[in-house]
Amino acid sequence: MTSRVNINSVTNNVGWSVLSRIGTFGLKFLTVPILARLLSPEEFGVVAVALTIVQFLATIGSAGLAAALILQKDEDMETVHSVFWANFVISVVMMVMIILWADGIAALLGSVEASALLQVFALLIPLQLCGDVAYSLLARRMSFGKDAAWSVTSETLGVVAAVGLALLGWTIGALVAQQFVSAIIRFVGLYWAAGYRPRFVVSLPKLKGLTNFSLGLMGSEIANFVTFQSPQVVVARVLGLGDAGAYSIANRFSSIPNQIMLTGLMGVLFPAFSQMMHDRERRAAALMLATQVSTLLIAPMMFGLWAVAEPAMTVIFGEKWAFAWPVLGLLAVSKGIMSPCGTFIPYLKGAGHSGTLWWSAVIRAVLVTGMVTYGAVYEGLVGAMAWLCIANALTLVGYSWAVLRTNDGSFFRDFAVMCRPMLVAVVMAIAVRFLLDQVKADIPSDVLRVFLGMAVGGVLYGVMVLLTERPLIMKLLALVMKRRAAPVVA
Template sequence: MAPIHGVKTVTANVGWSVLAKTATFGLKFVTVPILARLLSPSEFGSVAVALTIVQFLTMIGGAGLTSALIVEPGEDSETVHSVFWVNLAMALLMSAGIYVWAAPLAALLGAPDSAGLLRVMAFLIPIQLSGDLAYCLLAKRMNFSKDAMWSTVSETLAAVAAVALAYLGFGVWALVVQLFAAALIRLFGLHLSSGYLPRPVVKPRKLRPLFAFSSGVMGSEIANFVTFQSPMIVIARLLGLADAGAYSVANRFASIPNQVVLSAVMGVLFPAFSLMGDDRKRRSDALMLSTQVTTVLLAPAMFGLWAVAEPAMLVIFGRDWAWAWPVLGLLALSKAIVTPCSTFIPYLKGTGHGRVLLWSAGLRAIATTAAIAAGSIWGGLPAALAGLCMVNAVTLVGYSWAVFRVDNIPFMQGLLTSSRSMLTALVMALCVRTLLALLEGRLANPYAELLVGAFAGGLIYAVLLFLTERALLRKLVELVRARNAAAIEEPA
């Protein structure tokens, strides 16, 4: 029987993951603006377009087998080794394919000059997939502290190297070195931490039980990838590399809060939900609590960034990027709208509802791509991102209906509970926008605007949160007290 991990174990692992992502957040908060000042929008666009292909094939190469391995009981060594070698074989084939067909692929994506970059970046695929198995073993053991440490170390050293190379005039290659350095350091760290050493064992019969789960997960991952990466490809083809670079830079920055909270929480929740088995009440309570907490944390950050996007773009990225402030604001708004959905994907994966996940992700991918293309054609980059906001509003309702139906949670009750703090954050952001409009001309510079907006937003949100989420705050206090009491009772 799989070990039962309670609130203490889950919260401890979430804490480690959030700590690592927070360190990465601080690093990117500093390095992304520095790189934006040293490199051009076209250089960012070239790397972003090439990376889209690499990331897509990296995801396909795994074929969902590592995810299936997480929910598989036990750690059968023959199965583990077989998954590793299948992943590596797929990675090498795809890497070779990119190298050979780099020119037509780059032209297809609207960036024919990126073919050379694409050939070099093809070698990222086997590096990244070679580390998937080691990460899977750490996740299966709920040992996220080691992954957190190596993620922080790899991102830190890679970012320092990128800034140094950009300053020395290496241009676009600074971003390429950053990607390779982070991947190689993390690969080494994951294998060292997990203690995994591959052996020449391949047993196809061991893989067959994994494919039933992995096929649904792979399909949904492809759809999610299309959702998040199709805007880059469509914008590059229809609007050019400069707009693609502006989108890339703004998206990197607007995604930082998501990377801090979501990637940390989702990585822990997937194995945690899978270990809860058929305990429906426990799963439902964990789903609603985790959804509320992530929304409380993320919604004010994203809506707040939308409210102060104009001064923030000027302060953080400089005057050369000031024209792109609507891009930053609309991207933050689009991410804010779907914050209540943050726990739905790991929930559906962990509870084995791959078909629901596949259909939900597929419909979202189609709608996102169509909206971005239509907006790009009819109104340029801001119109494309406005379309993305509308799609995400529909996504919120659709995903909520699908997940609450799976777990027999009343739809309106679940939607209100999960989205209440998002609506509170929206009210806060509207108040901040109104305040900055009233103070227009009275504040000396964009730095003052940003400080006033951040202070006012934090104060307003704290008051509204206390008025609307007292039950949640009491529950969190009770959990912390119970965890501390359990820690005191444990024998030394």
């Protein structure tokens, strides 16, 4: 049964989804620094490289068929069972391939040390692909509260296992245990919450009916994965495991704010947009509002992190990671640049524009991979991150044009509206960075400078938003009042 979309159901589910991300990534906020102090950059680098290929195969295997279930008008169990068994077969084939060819794959990634880890992590693929079927059922029912509960539970127990084992001296084994504990508990929890029990029913015509959407989506997910993971592979191959570990730890931490908001929004907006597929005006208005709100929230966190990156790196991760503060700052900038694009993927998926989603993702993957490789070869790790920022700036313009043209609006007007909160965040961050540089001699404490930057940045951004985004604030207040008056729809 699919829930009807209105302001109440969407905001309720966004709230649950964001709360779950706050819980899961809040745990990472606390535990990544702990693990960083217990483990070396090389150990983080080995695990990061091994996870890259496993996550890639899980992504291309799960992106299409399970996600296509969300777009189905009715919850046809014959189709659901068919998708489950298709994902199961695909996942087993992928798992066997990794186990047999682990040495060659690890060498290709520039880390022969990751071979054994690849074979272990291959066991995660069936858990991921088969679990996606249960998640899709919850998503189409807009039951994100249940997903939130199990996400937080699984991540909490995974983190407890990782930190406990690291304190006992397990090093890399602690990171491995974290992945498996979280994956197993979430798998069991999703099936319990969805009330789904697989039956041996396979309909090839049902599967074929999903392929038009699923193949385009799978292609875009492959390209997106290349975009997000190619810097890790490039850094490992060109610069070595030490720099790969520095990139991994900085990327994990700088991704937390983004993942809290965007992952929560994307999960809910995809089924919401899919139910607006034939209402173009409503869908366009929802896109603009969601984009403005996500940029308003995400941009100041990302550019603010750049402003305090130097003292924050030492405070959070310890002196041995201090050298990587420019990497943390530039990664935060690269993600801040992309903050207006956070709603584009669920919009294109929900509106059925899988073709636009595919070629946009391919262009971005080529840009990011090419520019990061150039930077790594000629300018080192910091140079690679600077070129990543340039690639994302070009992507912002091109991606926005590709999406906004589907709404027949004015590109320049809509683009300016979407990016305005980001530009305000940039001004705020530059001011905070300038202030911290001026007081460095007078306030030698890194902790105090981090808190000073956060306080000044928060006040400054709040004042500027009140001056520049009054229409948006009034619209949000009106929606809050409307939500209070609207009946709750399960």
